[in-house]
């Protein structure tokens with residue numbers, strides 16, 4: 001099947017084609033019918049919720065030569081030029097790339113002139129919160145007394161960043177996230193009109209993945225059909241968007257909610273070895289834990305099959321419910337830590353092990369860091385030599401994939417106190433399970449090996465708790 005730009009092709013051309021924003025489109029249509037159009041609008045809402053599409057329809061509707069019941073006809077000369085993007089009276093400005101005061105000054109000069117062809121000059125300013133302070137002030141002057149023939153439509157994902165002076169001069173519409181049902185309904189229409197065969201369960205997954213953004217939903221659909229198949233299946237979608245099979249999610253989550261660090265290590269290695277995209281996996285893990293929490297109160301989780309829901313129910317029986325809630329927050333934090341990290345695998349693995357160790361009402365990591373910071377001055381005289389030893393030890397552990405030991409030792413101090421004697425001073429927050437782990441024979445053998453590598457000879461090791 002040839003690649004089709006579905007998003008452009010199926011961008012709604014009329015208010016009635018818009019999905020999930022009925023209140024807004026109805027209000028706007030009424031304004032148009034009653035000739036009570038405002039001079040400044042603010043459209044706020046998440047990505048892909050329909051702000052820009054609505055702005056474009058509104059810009060045509062106010063100028064259309066033959067409007068029908070508040071809708072643009074999309075056939076008259078004005079509508080046609082607007083649709084082609086050649087009507088100079090409608091300007092679209094992306095504030096993210098034109099945030100300067102000069103751009104707004106240009107607008108201020110321009111608005112004094114009457115429109116060339118249309119009835120109104122319409123300025124659609126996208127991501128308006130990105131404007132500089134100077135540009136906001138310039139815009140404000142225009143908004144204070146807008147000429148009768150000018151309409152501003154400001155769109156933003158972050159209305160809280162706008163000056164109150166701007167907010168107070170606009171008629172505001174808040175676009176809500178589009179529901180899964182609405183997205184599925186729209187995707188069905190698109191598929192039917194494009195002769196795309198697709199499984200119902202696949203549509204639900206796309207809708208769920210898109211997080212209320214129609215644009216994202218359509219772009220996932222596009223990726224699936226451009227991969228060249230006759231029928232889009234659930235499996236394909238999962239492969240293309242990289243949804244990890246639920247088994248991985250179940251096992252990893254189980255290791256975390258049952259405080260089984262060794263299992264956490266094993267499972268995270270499985271995920272890494274399977275070549276999963278770790279950013280996607282951690283994102284999916286956050287969603288999965290959130291869904292587990294939801295499952296306690298509702299069974300309406302369309303993304304999962306019945307047998308998967310049954311497995312999730314089993315897991316819930318074993319899970320510490322309080323820990324589930326904490327995990328959502330902790331995993332989201334881990335997700336953002338990983339985002340910019342170059343060594344994602346290490347952050348991922350150590351992160352999961354750490355979470356598995358943490359008991360409910362866990363000690364926040366910041367406390368550990370704080371504690372280390374407090375003890376730092378005493379050791380400052382020898383800090384560089386010690387830090388180097390510790391870094392070498394941690395690097396050696398990381399290279400040999402001994403991540404539990406790595407996690408414990410990165411919260412401990414390693415000091416060479418005599419020529420052949422090393423002290424490992426453990427953090428006060430080290431819990432019983434970690435203590436036991438360190439006392440195991442194989443742990444002691446491992447430590448000796450690592451120290452031998454770092455110091456080039458056999459060392460005596462003393463634990464200081």
Ligand SMILES: [Zn+2]
Nearest residue numbers: 064073076079
């Ligand atoms: Zn028209």
